[in-house]
Amino acid sequence: DIVMTQSPDSLAVSLGERATINCKSSQSVLYSSNNKNYLAWYQQKPGQPPKLLIYWASTRESGVPDRFSGSGSGTDFTLTISSLQAEDVAVYYCQRYYNIPPLTFGQGTKVEIK
């Protein structure tokens, strides 16, 4: 089975500080034919559906604040919130969408204010 492992499971960050979430895939999500990483990041607030933040590992979705950024390639990826705002409190998920099925999510990382 292909597994996506996020770390940490939760983190508390002070307002204005940096938050970093890691995601590791048990198999590469890099498609050599187009050199794209089939990796997305989502934000989910309580009682709401997930919201797309990042796709192709580092492309920010339209309307997403530029304090959110994605990086990495192959099997290791990072979501960074450069300056945490109160409205960023949420659970964040990574997702691989390469060579599906299956399409796999990480277990989620809960971000809170310290």
Next chain:
Amino acid sequence: QVQLVESGGSVVQPGRSLRLSCAASGFTFNNYAMHWVRQAPGKGLEWVAVVSYDGTNTYYADSVKGRFTISRDSSKNTLFLQMNSLRAEDTAVYYCARAGLAQTIMAHHDSWGQGTLVTVSS
């Protein structure tokens, strides 16, 4: 703008069946693959199934294979999930989601519905 509205969730006994619907609007429905993703209470996201843009290909998570059937009706811009032999572990909010690129299943989800709750309990 893209809008996805799920319906059909309810309380159902183990072993029974249920059909979910997802009404799509604001885009050319038959250009995009569509997915179902579920979330058990207090848990993470679990992909359930995908149907290709033209309905010719379907794929399922192992946990639902043989019990669930995904389909689409392009004349009604509607996505379906037929769920048979329901189990307690199928209890979840079920979301429909659109593939973020036209004519491929290998894409992120750029639009999500609000979800519909399925509770399997005697």
